[in-house]
Amino acid sequence: MASAGPREVRERRTLRRSRFGCRNCKLRKLKCDEGKPHCNRCSSFGVLCNFMSNIPDLQPIAPETGRRLAVRETGELQPPVTSAVWTADESTSYQLNAKCQDFITRYLGRSLITPDDPNMIHVNRKLLKLAFAHPFLMHASLAVALTYDRHLNSSFGCRRSLEECYHWSQSTALLSKRLREPIEAKDKDPIWGTAAALTILAFSSPDAYTPEESWPMKISGHSDLDWLRMSKGKMSLWHIVNPLRSESLFRVMAATFALMHSPLPERGIDGIPRALAAVCLLKVSSTVKDNPYFHAAHALSQTLDLPDSEVTTGQIQLFWRSINGAFEDMLRKRDPVALLLLYLWYRKASRSIWWIELRARVESPSICSYLRLYHNGNVAVQAFLPGGALADSWN
Template sequence: MPPRRSHKKSRAGCRRCKARKIKCDEVHPRCGNCVKHGVACDFEHPEVLADLQAAAAAAQTPSTPATTVNFGSPIVPSAGSLSIASAPLTRSLPAPPMSSTTAPGHRLLELKLMHHYTVLTCKTFTFTAPVTEDIWKITVPNLAFSGSQHLADSILAVAALHLRSINPNDKEIVRASHAYMAASLEEYSATLNQGINHTNAEALFLTAALIAFQSTATRVFMKDEGLSIGTSSLTSPKPRSHHQAQAGCYAIPFTWFHSFQGVKAITAASWQYLRVSPVVTQVINSQAALQLDFRTGPETFFGHLLEGLEEELASPHPTGLDARVPLTSRPLPPRDSPETISATRQAYQHAVAVLNWAHKIPHKGAPLAFPATVSKRFIELLEERRPRALAILACFFALLKSLDGVWWLQGMARREVLGVVSLFNSDFFGPDAYRKWWPHLEWAMRIALYEHTPHHAGGGRGDGTAEGQGTGQMPIPPEIWGSDWFAEERALAEQGREQGDYFGHIELLSQMSSAVNSIPTVPEYAAMMAGARGMR
């Protein structure tokens, strides 16, 4: 057994960490553990710790009136143990004067974040729809100030994440991004549990959108330490062993789909209120109209992704089984039911139709509609690691190359496409999978590896100069991309909106979900944030 590494012991940690018997990072004015758990730190407020035991006892007494006070913490704590070590200071304490409840440093941080949001961050939401800039810059903050704590916290979280992209080594900003989003998620969940109504529907929709944005953008800061593709060309790297595949394989960013599906669910569940909201209708109307072509032949650009689908569905067993189980020892699964086969066919056809539409107008932000519009069955197919679903996923990520200048999408196409392709180079599907699926992956690889210089949107110096306010788009030559963006845009405009738009799509979703009483759950953000904390 190797000897334990020596470490320096310190008695200078905060008393809360000492009581919990965990290591304190001794960061002032609030240590990292107190920020993480949403409790006050005696570094910041040494005078309040003496009241902690009394506060905990009072909170356990039903007859004690509860007055919520926040001692400079951006976190709204969850109900839990009321031990001295973990009792939140937001319970049952008499409200002191404002000057003593919020540290000056914390107030300055929030001012800094809100200023950054209104000057720069909000512009990065509207690079494809400038008409909504005033909504995100003025209307959304005012709605938050009117009493929506979850919306206010999500604004601060997104602003902190944007600042982190500019100053990645600023630990205070990193912690603020995590803490404010955790606070927003908790309050958001509590509001959902109370029910959606005409007074909170707008704020819930906007918060869900910001949560989805944060879930997506955080991927930029994550590391797949085990992912070693080792290729910069359109040739296949050598297949890795199963041990290597298990130890360090690419992880599909399901948070993209869960969070955007959450926005879709919230929208459908509250559509009776949102459809008459001038704020929400303007945001929705600013998006490119969905004009889906469900032809399955080779005449569509991504029609090749459906080749062999009927033969696959007719086979006794599906392909692309659980990659965590060795190929030689996987039990054969039961044959899919007719209902499942039909749902699978529709999921693939719909996903490819969305790709074909987005491929025509990527500069309008169309690729970003993919995670929200695909069906739940398609997400299940991704979870099952079906090769066809993975090939479709690779093409989706390749479409993001057109938005490579947007700060939260920079490098995303290259990283994710190479990651997806690496799954075909393991023993996930056997030695012939890469050879079989390469014709369907070649375009995605070519686009992912294409070198160009996009105009930046909200990146660069972040100081409001031209570098920080560009469009985020750079047309890729038609001979590389496979079509002329602007010619396709004109053609779609001539066709009009007869094939459907987002309003019609949402109306249908609302009707389909009208009989469902369950409220959408908070996106699976905790696991993502746990991974992102490794970037500190």
């Protein structure tokens, strides 16, 4: 095992993948045993196996009546509640079970994204009303609420529940279907709200549950930085729905959007701590054209001196915007300085944003392990890691 290189390990893993597995196993990133008519993983998870194209993704198994069922906290299936509450549009409907109704009362009536932001609370209350007329938004909202509940009540490495997977999958499928149809004015806010929720779900749900299994320690795969692809997908909808149009409920967030898209410096190192500028090889004459870390270092530095309680989603997503071009390539190649910048961003952002903390739980220690294992000789990088010479001053 010690002599096996990354390519040999990758080839062995590739050979073990199932080629004709069901879509549920692919969505859950598990090896399917390809059993017919139901694979073992779908049967144990309580969903209909969908190697056939006419079976929906992650559809809970219904007993003889074929009625849509709700899911207890224990994972058992139960009939819908008697006091029916529905979310429905012209083509789709979903009956909320007792737990969904409880989560609406407990979580969705306030802002889960940034609890202390009055603008987000205003937006969230209006989105909740829209969710009853747009099932794709309701499913996305419930998935975020379930993820938040898991964040509050679970320990390190807790896996996503069947309910989370179901609502996430349903929202993705319904939104995809809606985007293939003409977009009406009444649909624009629900579409943007759903896209934002799906981005949060993608970010807060890493594939791995331990640092050893997580990127960047794991062998490269198609899911590397998948949250970044989801974020770019959301931003591709900007010109279609225009969240800043006059009648948009998101217009109250204009200042947040402006911060997300604020221009970064074009030259120099003003505002970047000296130690960070040194490890990034940044100088007074540096520009984004001659240094791939330039914008990422500037974006990160805007939050480092702020109290954790003052860090906002706008400032956090300014760093997201810097992950493109040469810097994104360096990150995908596991460049040590690029990984260090991401690690420092995780450490700062995860203290104030709960859905970032869910990914940081596994990727932050994974980045540290990778840098210690493969770049132990890079003294400048090691100084920032826990136990390093600069670690205390960066906490």
